[in-house]
Amino acid sequence: MSEYEAMLAAAIKEARQGLAEGGIPIGAAIFDQSGKLIGAGHNRRVQHGDPSAHGETDAFRNAGRQRSYRNLIMVTTLAPCWYCSGLIRQFGFRTVVVGESRTFQGGVEWLRSNGVEIVDLDNMDCVTLLGDYIRAHPEIWNEDIGEE
Numbered sequence: 001m002s003e004y005e006a007m008l009a010a011a012i013k014e015a016r017q018g019l020a021e022g023g024i025p026i027g028a029a030i031f032d033q034s035g036k037l038i039g040a041g042h043n044r045r046v047q048h049g050d051p052s053a054h055g056e057t058d059a060f061r062n063a064g065r066q067r068s069y070r071n072l073i074m075v076t077t078l079a080p081c082w083y084c085s086g087l088i089r090q091f092g093f094r095t096v097v098v099g100e101s102r103t104f105q106g107g108v109e110w111l112r113s114n115g116v117e118i119v120d121l122d123n124m125d126c127v128t129l130l131g132d133y134i135r136a137h138p139e140i141w142n143e144d145i146g147e148e
């Protein structure tokens with residue numbers, strides 16, 4: 001298992017926790033260069049009735065105040081949406097590990113074109129976990145990505 005795959009495992013664990021809570025299974029985790037976990041979180045739209053609680057924003061909040069994000073790695077089970085891509089750019093993350101971008105591409109190409117390194121692991125556990133949820137709850141998924 002590569003270092004990035006080990007990091008993704010922490011985000012998948014968060015996604016599974018979200019699913020167990022009755023929420024959308026998307027998880028994220030922030031690591032430093034040495035592989036130390038700084039913060040983790042998962043989408044809590046359903047649990048908290050909070051449309052701004054995406055996996056990435058939840059991990060970002062749980063990481064607390066950081067002096068710099070340039071050497072931190074954002075790891076997420078799904079390609080970050082535009083909102084979270086904005087967060088990644090705003091705070092200067094330079095590396096984003098993506099579990100999969102088949103289900104949703106979000107701002108991946110935009111991030112790449114702005115010099116952010118995207119490591120797309122194309123992980124089938126991530127594809128299946130979210131795909132099964134979307135088939136069961138298409139309306140919640142559409143709500144999450146801002147589509148009608």
Ligand SMILES: [Zn+2]
Nearest residue numbers: 054081083084
């Ligand atoms: Zn997002």
